[in-house]
Amino acid sequence: MPKEKHKLLNSLFTASVKLACVSSHIEINNNREARIEGCRKILEYGELKIKILLKSTSVVFAGRNLKIKCLTSDALLIEGFIKSVEFFN
Amino acid sequence: MLKLIRWIFGYIIFTIEGKNSLNFINSSSKSGINLWDITKIDKILFARSASSEYENLLKTAKLNNLKLKIIERRGFPFFCLERKNRKGLAVGLILFLLIIQILSLYIWNINVNDLKNINKNEIISAAEKFGIRKGTLKKTIDAQLVNQKIMSEIPDIAWISVNIDGCGANISVKEKIETPEIISSESLPRAMKASKDGQVVHIETYKGNPVISAGDAVITGQILINSDSNIPNDEKACADGKVWAKTFYNITERVSLKKTIKEKTGKENQIYKLWLLGKEIPINFWVKPNENWEKSEINNFFKIKNFEIPFSFKKEIYTEINEVQIQITPEEALSCAESLAKSKLFEEINNKEVLSQEYETKLENDEAFFIIHLRCMENIAVPENS
Numbered sequence A: 001m002p003k004e005k006h007k008l009l010n011s012l013f014t015a016s017v018k019l020a021c022v023s024s025h026i027e028i029n030n031n032r033e034a035r036i037e038g039c040r041k042i043l044e045y046g047e048l049k050i051k052i053l054l055k056s057t058s059v060v061f062a063g064r065n066l067k068i069k070c071l072t073s074d075a076l077l078i079e080g081f082i083k084s085v086e087f088f089n
Numbered sequence B: 001m002l003k004l005i006r007w008i009f010g011y012i013i014f015t016i017e018g019k020n021s022l023n024f025i026n027s028s029s030k031s032g033i034n035l036w037d038i039t040k041i042d043k044i045l046f047a048r049s050a051s052s053e054y055e056n057l058l059k060t061a062k063l064n065n066l067k068l069k070i071i072e073r074r075g076f077p078f079f080c081l082e083r084k085n086r087k088g089l090a091v092g093l094i095l096f097l098l099i100i101q102i103l104s105l106y107i108w109n110i111n112v113n114d115l116k117n118i119n120k121n122e123i124i125s126a127a128e129k130f131g132i133r134k135g136t137l138k139k140t141i142d143a144q145l146v147n148q149k150i151m152s153e154i155p156d157i158a159w160i161s162v163n164i165d166g167c168g169a170n171i172s173v174k175e176k177i178e179t180p181e182i183i184s185s186e187s188l189p190r191a192m193k194a195s196k197d198g199q200v201v202h203i204e205t206y207k208g209n210p211v212i213s214a215g216d217a218v219i220t221g222q223i224l225i226n227s228d229s230n231i232p233n234d235e236k237a238c239a240d241g242k243v244w245a246k247t248f249y250n251i252t253e254r255v256s257l258k259k260t261i262k263e264k265t266g267k268e269n270q271i272y273k274l275w276l277l278g279k280e281i282p283i284n285f286w287v288k289p290n291e292n293w294e295k296s297e298i299n300n301f302f303k304i305k306n307f308e309i310p311f312s313f314k315k316e317i318y319t320e321i322n323e324v325q326i327q328i329t330p331e332e333a334l335s336c337a338e339s340l341a342k343s344k345l346f347e348e349i350n351n352k353e354v355l356s357q358e359y360e361t362k363l364e365n366d367e368a369f370f371i372i373h374l375r376c377m378e379n380i381a382v383p384e385n386s
Helices: A002-022 B002-009 B021-030 B051-063 B076-082 B087-103 B120-129 B143-153 B330-348
Strands: A025-029 A033-037 A039-045 A049-054 A058-071 A075-088 B011-017 B035-041 B044-050 B067-074 B109-112 B157-165 B168-175 B192-194 B198-207 B223-226 B240-256 B258-276 B279-282 B293-304 B307-327 B353-364 B367-379 B381-383
Touching: A025 A075, A033 A058, A039 A058, A039 A075, A039 B021, A058 B021, B002 B011, B002 B076, B011 B021, B011 B051, B021 B035, B021 B044, B021 B051, B044 B051, B051 B067, B109 B120, B109 B307, B120 B143, B120 B168, B143 B157, B192 B240, B198 B223, B223 B240, B240 B330, B240 B381, B258 B293, B330 B353, B330 B367
Parallel strands: B109 B168
Antiparallel strands: A025 A033, A033 A075, A039 A049, A049 A058, A058 A075, A058 B035, B011 B044, B011 B067, B035 B044, B157 B168, B192 B223, B192 B381, B198 B240, B240 B367, B258 B279, B258 B307, B293 B307, B353 B367
């Protein structure tokens, strides 16, 4: 019985870790700032459009005067006037 | 805060030129290099990164066949590097920090809270007497001991607290509330005597027996009210009361017709001094040749929002004076004597009822006299032992 319980707990833990790996987190402040956690790659970068590949999808921020204010290994901060946010699978 | 940290550690502003500039961003972020303020103008990518990441950035750029060019180096390490040959600046900075550190060890100013009956200067001078003055080393001050000493020096203080706050000594004082004096029969005098010559008008006897009656003329020192006991050497025997009498005063003021005035010759000398933590440092020297020079001082204290800085600029002005004798008119002398006599009159009629006053003027031996004859009504009874 304890062995089965241990197996169950272990599988639950692995599933939650996998879920965390595939999910990304986007936080938008007004239309001026967006924080993206869990990004894998920048696909396109310009003043009017920034396209980012996330863990399970990709997102496009369109607007004007867009720029990457800060970039780390898995997160980035976009600043500018954001007009639209579009997701692609 | 983040900006300050970046400035302290130093950062570079660089450009990336080439076709795969996006690859550069992705590979640098994957290899853990933090980038910020990434902007793209035409095909050139502008970004900023910590100066310590420069080599990694260069490697990444080479891997992606891109050209990395540093535009600007910013931050404290580069600031120092640019000024490494300017040793004076470093010495100045060290001196500045040293002076600030040294000055912070001393008392710059002394503050006393608002008081009703005690003069602030009295507290400050007492504090100075017991070791708290401008320029005192803070660690030598024993606040508790100074509290006790000031309290014993000034009896009107109920409570005192000396607090050293930064470079200031704040003295908080609470004044004593005066308690009414309780008069016991033992403290009363054995007899009341006359303090002045006069004619008695009426007598108010509280204790004892009056030995004079209304209308009597009395002279200074005469017994007016005697003790109420007939037993000789009675310790409980006492006298108290008021004796109202008509008294006479003559106030005379004289002014000479020859007046000595001080006249400036026009010669002037100035001495400048620096005042730092209670010590004066002369900037220029000049020795007063004789006593005919009058001194006046101008002190310029520097303040920042009511906080006095322990540094001031003092200017001493010496002006040469010549004493000249002039002749004034009798009218001028008389008016001068009158004003002097009248100012004396105000002091004289303290607690007295003025019944009449007459003026008399005369000129004698180059002197103008102004005399005021005053008739008053006052209490002339004073304790015998006073």
